[in-house]
Amino acid sequence: MxxxxxxxxxxxxxxxxxxxxxxxxxxxxxxxxxxxxxxxxIPPVPAFKIRIGGTLIERMVYLLERPPWSLEDSQCSPSREGWLIKVAGKATEDEDLSGQGKFQLFNPLSSLPILFEDGTFPKVLCPMDYRVTDIFSELYLIGGYGQSYEAKKVVILRDSPGTALEETLVVGIFGKGKLKYWKHQDEDWNALDDPNCQYDDVIAYKRQFYVVDRFGIVSWIDPSFKIVQFSPRVCGDGRVGDRKHLVESGGDLYVVDRYFDEEDKRCGMAAMDTANFKVYRLNQEWGKWDEIRDLGEVALFLGDYSSFSVMLKGFNGCKGNCIYFTDCRDRRVRVFDMPDRSIKKALCSPDHLRILWPPPAWIAPNGFVLSPCSRKELIF
Structure with missing residues (x-):
């Protein structure tokens, strides 16, 4: 018994x-x-930092929510409120990015730091005071040398946050869509696959690396670092979009195909406006891609160095069934509404933006003042 x-x-x-x-x-x-x-x-999770053609550091995206027990009025609406933040440690051992502590806040959709005037923002954000959800782990390469070391995306494959460096594999997209990889004791990045191929995105999904190229073909990287085609083109015989993003949501793998403005492309614009999106979900039973026109209560966030999803059931301050992204031309956050296929500036719809900006009153009850640097660069 x-x-x-x-x-x-x-x-x-x-x-x-x-x-x-x-x-x-x-x-x-x-x-x-x-x-x-x-x-x-168990030891605390060490700051992930590798020096390979620059310094590879880790930044974490968290969703902070005001827990129900902190509400002063027990009759308040049970709707949820949250704030998405991106947090990183010091860039180097002797550098403090914030000037105030060990960690720095960043715009969740870019690499821009958020700096506040002294004394106008809490110096400590205690996880015990909020309901905290890990959303995504982003890697960022700083201080690289040469054009080929401008990393567009870097991802890591490991079993757990405390995985030893010896068991860690890293793959990145550099320059004009070139794949490179790194493993323990390598002194530099190693070229991966045909140099003529161009890749848009890479993701660690179900303990494997997956990549998508400019034509919408998704492949996976085997243990010997060979590229193996995983599926046909996501868009079948239709028109291929201009940039593709890989996102995991609810255990499923998605490809988000971004279409740029045709007039911008005809004029040869270096930075183009986004005109449309199409979303595809991997049908794991049949090994094909199904176009998705309704994300339900999920929102997709397409950042400069990472893409992630958030379930928004019961949320105030952010709308599901949308794609949040930064446009290439002016770097402002925009919202693509899946039902009506419209694109609007997030600033024009505060109900969409509150999960990103400004910090809620239960984070900064006395208000806050941005530093001159943040006022110039922080674009929502």
Missing amino acids: ERSVPWPELPTELWAMIGRKLDTHMDVDRFRSVCSSWRSL
Whole structure:
């Protein structure tokens, strides 16, 4: 006959095994915060930093929500409120990007830092004060040398946040869509695949690397770093879009095809306005791509160095069934509405923007003042 065992009586070895299998940074932090004995079982997640043709650093995207128990009025609406933030540590050991602490806030859709005047924004954001959800882990290469080291996207493959560097694999898209990879003890990036191929995006999905090229063909990268075609073109015989994004949502893999303005392309504009999107979801049973016209309560966010999804059921301050992105021409955040296929500036629809900006009153109850640098560069 089976009997239940109170968790304090479980073997320490079992808790250590569980701790090493946690999926996210926040899970590790919560595990270690339970008690001193648990804290001693696993180390904190180290700052991910690799020096290969520059410094590769990790930035985390979190969704902060005001927990129900913090509401002053118990009769308040049960609707959820949240704020998306991107957080990174110092760029170097002797550099403090914020001038105020160990971490820096960034625009969730770009690499632009958010700087505040002294004393106008909380110096500490305690995860215990909010409901915190890990959304995405973004890698960013800084200080690279030469045109070929301008990384457009870098992704990492590892089993857990605490995976040893020796077991870590990294793939990036550089220059004009060229794939490169790095593994432990490599002194530099290694070229991957045919140099004539051009890739738009790469993602770590179900513990494998997947890439999509300019023609909408999705491939996966095998353990020997060979490119293996995974599926036919996402758009079949239709017109191919101009830029493709890979996004995971609810365990499914999506390709978001972006179409630029035809007049801009005819005029040879260097930076073009976005005119339309098409969204495709991988049909894993049949190995084909199904066009999706309704995302339900999910919103897709297409950033400069990462793309991610957020479930917005019950949310105020952000609308589902939309794509949030920065346009190539003026770098402002825009919203593509899936039902009516319209594109509008996020600033023109505050109900769409509140999850991004400004910080809610329960984060900065006394208000905030942006630094001159942020006022110039922070574009929503």
